[in-house]
Amino acid sequence: MPSTATSADTFPQIPLFDLRLEQEDLDAVEAVLRTGWLTMGPKTQEFEAAFAEHLGCEHAVAVNSCTAALHVAYLAAGVGPGDEVIVPAMTFAATATAVLYCGGTPVFADIVGDHDFSIDPDDVAAKITPRTKAISAVHFAGYPAPVDRLREIADAHGLPLIEDVAHAPSATLHGRKLGTWGAAGCFSLFSNKILSVGEGGLLCTDDARIADVARSLRSHAMTSGTWERHTGQTTTYDVVGLGFNYRIDEPRSALGLSRLRRLEDDIATRRDLTRRYRELLRDVPGLQLMFTDASVDDSSCYVMPITLEDPARRDEIRIALREKHGVQTSVFYPAVHEFTAYRERFPGISLPKTERAARIEITIPLFPHLTHEQQDRVVAALRAEVGA
Numbered sequence: 550m551p552s553t554a555t556s557a558d559t560f561p562q563i564p565l566f567d568l569r570l571e572q573e574d575l576d577a578v579e580a581v582l583r584t585g586w587l588t589m590g591p592k593t594q595e596f597e598a599a600f601a602e603h604l605g606c607e608h609a610v611a612v613n614s615c616t617a618a619l620h621v622a623y624l625a626a627g628v629g630p631g632d633e634v635i636v637p638a639m640t641f642a643a644t645a646t647a648v649l650y651c652g653g654t655p656v657f658a659d660i661v662g663d664h665d666f667s668i669d670p671d672d673v674a675a676k677i678t679p680r681t682k683a684i685s686a687v688h689f690a691g692y693p694a695p696v697d698r699l700r701e702i703a704d705a706h707g708l709p710l711i712e713d714v715a716h717a718p719s720a721t722l723h724g725r726k727l728g729t730w731g732a733a734g735c736f737s738l739f740s741n742k743i744l745s746v747g748e749g750g751l752l753c754t755d756d757a758r759i760a761d762v763a764r765s766l767r768s769h770a771m772t773s774g775t776w777e778r779h780t781g782q783t784t785t786y787d788v789v790g791l792g793f794n795y796r797i798d799e800p801r802s803a804l805g806l807s808r809l810r811r812l813e814d815d816i817a818t819r820r821d822l823t824r825r826y827r828e829l830l831r832d833v834p835g836l837q838l839m840f841t842d843a844s845v846d847d848s849s850c851y852v853m854p855i856t857l858e859d860p861a862r863r864d865e866i867r868i869a870l871r872e873k874h875g876v877q878t879s880v881f882y883p884a885v886h887e888f889t890a891y892r893e894r895f896p897g898i899s900l901p902k903t904e905r906a907a908r909i910e911i912t913i914p915l916f917p918h919l920t921h922e923q924q925d926r927v928v929a930a931l932r933a934e935v936g937a
């Protein structure tokens with residue numbers, strides 16, 4: 550039995566996402582709170598070691614967001630003023646914004662197409678210039694971007710590949726975990742993510758130098774942390790660079806560690822629900838499923854995206870789903886280059902496939918304890934509104 554009332558209990562609608570914590574999660578957090586040590590310390594080290602083992606990488610460095618992990622990964626890749634990083638525009642803004650934090654320029658590449666919103670390797674290759682410093686790939690909705698091909702392109706040009714794995718813990722390509730294909734994999738522990746702790750992130754890498762940079766920059770580039778001084782390992786510190794406060798804390802690490810033990814089960818349930826959605830929605834006129842049936846096995850199934858044949862009907866359908874059927878939806882994503890701040894900075898960018906995707910996509914509810922009855926309601930609502 551779930552031990553907490555969840556946000557879904559307080560809304561009549563079927564939410565896009567809902568989080569259920571178990572008693573063991575609450576116990577884990579309470580135990581840490583009772584120790585009185587709240588900033589990064591032994592629980593964070595335990596969480597990092599467990600996540601690294603789970604992923605199969607050498608180093609996992611916990612930070613307070615995926616945005617922070619991306620920022621640090623780009624800095625470790627040497628991105629600075631005048632440098633370009635090739636990124637998708639079909640993503641959350643952070644993938645590109647973290648390039649701007651470094652003083653670099655995000656160069657947007659288009660996506661594969663209507664059925665796969667991953668960054669298109671051919672467009673990436675076409676956009677490489679002498680100023681390119683890194684390539685960034687997002688595993689959209691939990692489905693693998695073609696990081697095998699992207700890695701080949703990156704390697705051929707001596708560029709690091711940075712993976713934004715915010716959606717895709719435990720997802721794979723050719724049996725290899727996402728987040729281990731590039732120089733660094735950046736994960737999100739944000740509230741609505743698969744392994745959520747509220748706010749948090751992880752930078753994962755096999756490269757000891759990148760891990761050292763991340764460990765240093767997450768805490769003001771100090772040569773020792775509060776825990777090391779508290780435990781008498783040193784009495785002082787130096788500041789050896791321009792760092793940040795990107796630290797996670799012990800309660801969040803305890804929650805992450807507790808929830809990590811159920812991650813595979815949660816993802817298995819998400820896959821079952823995704824397969825069921827695909828069966829039930831396959832023949833709805835005007836609606837298309839994304840990716841393939843087989844790709845569900847590789848995906849972490851973070852969200853359930855669908856697309857409409859007619860972009861002109863999207864807003865009206867979303868309103869009807871919410872107001873007539875109590876079904877919350879979202880759009881993954883408005884294209885980053887079309888946001889005001891980006892249009893003003895980088896006018897005139899044209900990414901036809903991304904722009905179309907941003908107008909035809911609807912994300913429908915998906916979370917591990919979504920019931921079949923709720924799922925049937927979502928499907929019936931889509932049949933009534935899209936298939937009408």
Ligand SMILES: Cc1ncc(COP(=O)(O)O)c(C=O)c1O
Pocket residue numbers: 613614615616617640641643644687713715716736737738739749750
């Ligand atoms: C693809 C992608 N990248 C980065 C982020 C940023 O994650 P965080 O909120 O942990 O900084 C998100 C979060 O929504 C995301 O979806």
